[in-house]
Amino acid sequence: MKRTIIIILIAACVGVTWYIANSTEPLSPQIKSAVENELLELDEFPARPVWWHDDSVLAIGVLVEQTNPHHAADKACKVLAAKGISSVSVEVYDVVKIQKEDEWKKLASDACKSVY
Secondary structure, three states: OOOHHHHHHHHHHHHHHHHHHHHHOOOOOOHHHHHHHHHHHOOOOOOOEEEEEEEOEEEEEEEEOOOHHHHHHHHHHHHHHOOOOOOOOOEEEEHHHHHHHHHOEEEEEEEEEEEO
16 A cells, blocks of 8 residues: 555656646747846846756856845846746856856845746
8 A cells, every 4th residue: 555655656746747847948049148138238247147957047147346146136037027037046146256266156046936
C-alpha cells in the first residue's frame, strides 16, 4: 500500500513538473531585446542586463555609488511591466565589482509580481 502511494506521488510530481515546464512560454528575442534597450537608455543601468534561468531572472548591474539597488530593481520591474512581462524576477549586482573582481554579490532583488 505504501509503495503504491509513493509511486503515485512520484508520478504526480513528474506530471506537474512536465506541465509547468511546457506551459510557460519563453520570452521572444524581440521582447528581451526591447527590455534590454529600454534599460540601457536609463542612467541607472550602465551595462547590458543578463537573462538567467530560462528567462525567469533578469540580472542588472548598477553603480552602487550612484544608484540605490532597491530603486533600480523597482524601476526594472516597471520596464518589464510596461512590456507585459510579469513573471520575471530582477536581481541587482554591482557592475564595477563584477568587472574588477568577477564577484557577483546580489545587492537587491524584486519578484516583479505586483501590478505597476
